[in-house]
Amino acid sequence: MANKVLVLGEVRDGVLRNVSFEAVAAAKQIADGGEVVGVLLGDSVTQLANELITYGADRVVTVEHPHLKAYTSDGYSQAFLAVYEQEKPEGVVFGHTSLGKDLSPKLASKLKSGLISDVTEIEGSGEDAVFVRPIYSGKAFEKVKIKDGVIFVTIRPNNIKPLDKNASLTGDVASISVDVQNLRTIIKDVVRKATTGVDLSEAKVVVAGGRGVKSSEGFEPLKELANLLGGAVGASRGACDADYCDYSLQIGQTGKVVTPDLYIAAGISGAIQHLAGMSNSKVIVAINKDPEANIFKVADYGIVGDLFEVIPMLIEEFKALKVNS
């Protein structure tokens, strides 16, 4: 049976995040021929509606209000629920991002519904859809479904393929007005710390350093390599504990879980807690001077050697590759 599915389009720095296009693809699968409705919330977002449509949303509903300029769970839940009440969907898809993780449980609670968080794969479609998600930080997986009520899921970035963009697609864009009020949280400031501007959880390439990097300056060549490849820098807890970098870069069981196309681990021993956060990456490269290091067990390609020699050489080779192709 065809379902109507709402997708929250997440906007950051004025542009739609990639995970929102992935969410549209997920929603299509859950809709099973039904309608996919994009939802955009913000102070000025209507101009982004078309892009959501070119990635497969059938139409878009926007809520614009000055109180939606910055994300707050109070503001966004009021606005989203207004759209929900109007549309009465059978499914809802969010990205499993900072915003999605914060907002989705509140909405699920208000809707008295189940919520399947951090989905990496969808099998089947419509009512029969089964959702695959990691448990024990990726050491195992479970397949789950909603027993009854709205099919509410958040999807992990970088796992579900977006549909091809089709600029000729068109769809209706409507706005509804909501009196967003009583925000209990005030955002005073946002301090940017992320190093390359590419979000770690969405990055296609991650260059991660461990205690072997030895200092915060030691991270510079890793940053250069990440920049060159359009990727992000990550770290082991060893490197974070030693203060070489911020905890927000930590990958692993108590840090971020990442699944890039390419994960380069430099000076990381490969402790089980670290592996939990990265072992599902598509291709793993390990650079470590200890041939016995555990990281080589999960690496597709390994180089036994000093990272301070290998990384600069890699930078030169990738530069040469770029020139030649």
Add this chain to the structure above:
Amino acid sequence: MNIFVLVKRTFDTEEKIVIANGKIQEDGAEFIINPYDEYAIEEAIQVRDAKGGKVTVVTIGGEDAEKQLRTALAMGADEAVLINTEDDLDELDQYSAAIILAEYLKDKEVDLILAGNVAIDGGTGQVGPRVADLLGINYVTTITDLEIDGTNVKIVRDIEGDSEVIETSLPLLVTAQQGLNEPRYPSLPGIMKAKKKPLAELELDDLDLDEDDVEVKIEIVDIFLPPQKAAGRVLEGELSQQVKELVNLLHSEAKVV
């Protein structure tokens, strides 16, 4: 201040996962307090020490979870509550866990509730915000700094590597992110004292809940282990040759750059 910490017992991070008969095997595994909940306990103790009041740690679980509650008491929490659902419920999802916790908390006149931002086993991060919503109080997730002045609260929150500075007020639920503090180890005197601290055990009946009220919304169809990665290739030869070969492999064979 009346402070509550939501604590979950989980597998030790060192443990490998073994599945038999469609279930995760717990026999012989070591269990710990969910690492993020340790930050929550530490923060609660620090707030109490600065402002006065009482810290109560609460868990839903079986008899075995008493050990983790005693550890929290040994760290410095004042009281512990075990909501034992073992006899009443076969299943418990995030929806039902939140209802049970909120039902326990609703008449406690809470000022501050701390939880972990995510449990490293179930991994949804739903329970904290759901409990706050059921109680009708505000919440802030993934916090790395907490300052309380009267009922005013200033928080720094981690949002995917950037930091958000937030102002809000009590009563409030927050979820702990790494970097919030350095959790203490229980001291020997702490461990001795913990044995005498109150640990109450409740069941669904005591909370005026029926099994129907907490019927799960989610069904687990299957549990499986990810495919084992085949052993990779350690490159050989001159280092500069290895690097050339690697770039070539990534470009032509793996096609990731």
